[in-house]
Amino acid sequence: MLKIEGLTATVDGKPILKGIDLEIPSGEVHAVMGPNGSGKSTLAYVLAGREGYEVTGGSATWDGHDLLSMEPEERAAAGLFLAFQYPVELPGVGNATFLRTALNAIRRARGEPELDAMQFLKLARQRMRELSMPEDMLKRSVNVGFSGGEKKRNEILQLALLRPKLAVLDETDSGLDIDALRIVADGVNAMRGPDFAALVITHYQRLLDYIVPDRVHVLMNGRIVRSGGPELAKELESEGYAAIQARAA
Amino acid sequence: MSVTTETLQTVQSVTEGTYKWGFETDIEMEFAPKGLNDDIIRFISARKGEPEWLLEWRLRAFKAWQAMSEPRWAAVKYPPIDYQDAYYYAAPKQRPKSLDEVDPELLRTYEKLGIPLKEQEWLAGVTTSPDGTERAPVAVDAVFDSVSVATTFKERLEKEGIIFCSISEAVREHPELVRKYLGTVVPPADNFYAALNSAVFTDGSFVYIPKGVRCPMELSTYFRINAKGTGQFERTLIIADAGSYVSYLEGCTAPMRDENQLHAAVVELIAHDDATIKYSTVQNWYPGDAEGKGGIYNFVTKRGACRGARSKISWTQVETGSAITWKYPSCILQGPDSVGEFYSVAITNNFQQADTGTKMIHLGPRTKSTIISKGISAGRAQNTYRGLVRISPRAVGARNFTQCDSLLIGDRCGAHTVPYIENRCMSAKVEHEATTSRIAEDQLFYCRQRGLSEEDAVGLIVNGFCREVLKELPMEFAVEAQKLLQISLEGSVG
Numbered sequence A: 001m002l003k004i005e006g007l008t009a010t011v012d013g014k015p016i017l018k019g020i021d022l023e024i025p026s027g028e029v030h031a032v033m034g035p036n037g038s039g040k041s042t043l044a045y046v047l048a049g050r051e052g053y054e055v056t057g058g059s060a061t062w063d064g065h066d067l068l069s070m071e072p073e074e075r076a077a078a079g080l081f082l083a084f085q086y087p088v089e090l091p092g093v094g095n096a097t098f099l100r101t102a103l104n105a106i107r108r109a110r111g112e113p114e115l116d117a118m119q120f121l122k123l124a125r126q127r128m129r130e131l132s133m134p135e136d137m138l139k140r141s142v143n144v145g146f147s148g149g150e151k152k153r154n155e156i157l158q159l160a161l162l163r164p165k166l167a168v169l170d171e172t173d174s175g176l177d178i179d180a181l182r183i184v185a186d187g188v189n190a191m192r193g194p195d196f197a198a199l200v201i202t203h204y205q206r207l208l209d210y211i212v213p214d215r216v217h218v219l220m221n222g223r224i225v226r227s228g229g230p231e232l233a234k235e236l237e238s239e240g241y242a243a244i245q246a247r248a249a
Numbered sequence B: 001m002s003v004t005t006e007t008l009q010t011v012q013s014v015t016e017g018t019y020k021w022g023f024e025t026d027i028e029m030e031f032a033p034k035g036l037n038d039d040i041i042r043f044i045s046a047r048k049g050e051p052e053w054l055l056e057w058r059l060r061a062f063k064a065w066q067a068m069s070e071p072r073w074a075a076v077k078y079p080p081i082d083y084q085d086a087y088y089y090a091a092p093k094q095r096p097k098s099l100d101e102v103d104p105e106l107l108r109t110y111e112k113l114g115i116p117l118k119e120q121e122w123l124a125g126v127t128t129s130p131d132g133t134e135r136a137p138v139a140v141d142a143v144f145d146s147v148s149v150a151t152t153f154k155e156r157l158e159k160e161g162i163i164f165c166s167i168s169e170a171v172r173e174h175p176e177l178v179r180k181y182l183g184t185v186v187p188p189a190d191n192f193y194a195a196l197n198s199a200v201f202t203d204g205s206f207v208y209i210p211k212g213v214r215c216p217m218e219l220s221t222y223f224r225i226n227a228k229g230t231g232q233f234e235r236t237l238i239i240a241d242a243g244s245y246v247s248y249l250e251g252c253t254a255p256m257r258d259e260n261q262l263h264a265a266v267v268e269l270i271a272h273d274d275a276t277i278k279y280s281t282v283q284n285w286y287p288g289d290a291e292g293k294g295g296i297y298n299f300v301t302k303r304g305a306c307r308g309a310r311s312k313i314s315w316t317q318v319e320t321g322s323a324i325t326w327k328y329p330s331c332i333l334q335g336p337d338s339v340g341e342f343y344s345v346a347i348t349n350n351f352q353q354a355d356t357g358t359k360m361i362h363l364g365p366r367t368k369s370t371i372i373s374k375g376i377s378a379g380r381a382q383n384t385y386r387g388l389v390r391i392s393p394r395a396v397g398a399r400n401f402t403q404c405d406s407l408l409i410g411d412r413c414g415a416h417t418v419p420y421i422e423n424r425c426m427s428a429k430v431e432h433e434a435t436t437s438r439i440a441e442d443q444l445f446y447c448r449q450r451g452l453s454e455e456d457a458v459g460l461i462v463n464g465f466c467r468e469v470l471k472e473l474p475m476e477f478a479v480e481a482q483k484l485l486q487i488s489l490e491g492s493v494g
């Protein structure tokens, strides 16, 4: 279970998160929705431990681990995965090398044997077929020259390979056409189960037609202003954030 | 065990920025008295049983050297070197006549370094890499301080007419070839260090590939400085006759010492019509400690002459070691349509200094050169690319492409690019691109979010930065080079 209590954080000294309370039990998928600039990515980065995102109060624990005191790689080893809103390019680093290095780092942390090049390729090819990704994406440099959709699919491929226990997906739907959206959603849905929890950050309701969340939270100006069932997303879609804000105020 | 397997194990056992090749071998050595004069040169020449012409050649070089002064134009700093306070000849007392007679202590040294000198080990099928794939054997010439102690696979190569032996042996066995080519690419008085080398060179490798022969295996020389207070002055001469091909690799290590030791090599390559020489270096001399104490001064002159039409010389270097690197592997493109290439990774950490690059001298028509240089600096290190592209009026239609990329890790290091272009031919085309970048915070965070430690992340990103160069290395050595890059950067982050 992910448990966030009274979490506050600043960026460049500016308060962005102003007291977040959120619980996601294992087995559940929660959506966080909110207008641009409301602090969604900041929440994701704080959970993953990015430099420059300074926690000023509150706590965040995952299965009893104090996430906030851990290095980013320790959080990854504990099962946290962040699908980036803007996946990062690594020129010259082959995607296959990157994926295998990451997978073996995670496997080491779990006490599992590392995969050699052949074993890895077999696994990667299988996952890529499931995600309808062309195999040549393994040979290209990580995210370099990838289209927006390819980058997002590459994030989902990593999710499928690393099989985390807690996934934070930051606007994985933005910039995807409807077919790509379905593939990405299938990738996430395939992970669902009693040992998996996800925080799905999105700006639009559309993704939630494919990944049906257990709960929906509305983040505005660094605070969760409303929580509800999947129907809350629909309400947002028709009424807009302004109406919600007016009511919450 | 194969070079790769054992080196990998050596490498994997490395923790926290230690130099694993820093051990010393306890073996009985013979030294020439300290200092440098005509008598020392006569001593070296006599020890090696050289003909009179070579002694004369050395003495002339020495005379020229005495009239020269150390070059000061490179962007490196070091206290004056006392050339009289060093040994110019150090050799294991027991001189083996064949591989079977090599001192077991020496064999163990090379084994520790991951260089098998026993052909049986290659032949017994232990030449597999960690991922289980078969590896082609590599012929090795091992140079320990001043002498070559063993050369493997000589007989098999002889069947193809290939000569691969120490240069001392070549002087004895193939004097006509040595005399014809020695000093024709790097004249004895070419520069201060080349003159010093010509006067006192002790050993190194000699390769001759006959007409039309494609050398069936990688040739390599492994240089090891062991003795204290000793300089190493090796001399390598490689001749590829018409239509032949050879790929050659040199590697090097030295014990960890507080003192600075001098390594001043000369390498000459000659490619005739349609011949190709691929020369790769993985330089891992002791770089000194984290405070900048000790380490090798690597002052090297490497030059290749593309004498024949359509000949090609390709230099690939991965420079990770040495306190100071001063080195400009060059190509003289004489033959029409000849090709010169220079692929370089130079990595400097702590207090290391590197001033390295290349010279491409275009003389013949339609000659072509490519320069790809990747400089990485961390700690307080300084890294300079210095290159010259000269196109003579006769080099009609010549082309050069140069790309210099620098990567900085931390904010106390420096990277500098000094390209000289002298184009005296209207129809020639010269292109130059340069970039300087830092490892971005978002790249590091992305890798760490996927479970990589910060150092592994830096290693991965640096290897990516160097990919265009690393892919030029022979397969057998590419993996080792990647690991070396990572080790060189240990302690550079966090």
Ligand SMILES: Nc1ncnc2c1ncn2[C@@H]1O[C@H](COP(=O)(O)OP(=O)(O)O)[C@@H](O)[C@H]1O
Residues within 6 Å of the ligand: A011, A012, A016, A034, A035, A036, A037, A038, A039, A040, A041, A042, A043
């Ligand atoms: N690296 C940063 N430097 C300065 N301000 C930032 C940075 N990241 C986010 N912010 C600010 O924090 C606020 C929340 O941003 P963000 O978390 O990215 O919102 P969202 O993901 O909901 O669009 C915005 O006002 C943004 O300008």
Ligand SMILES: [Mg+2]
Residues within 6 Å of the ligand: A040, A041, A042, A085, A170, A171
């Ligand atoms: Mg965002």
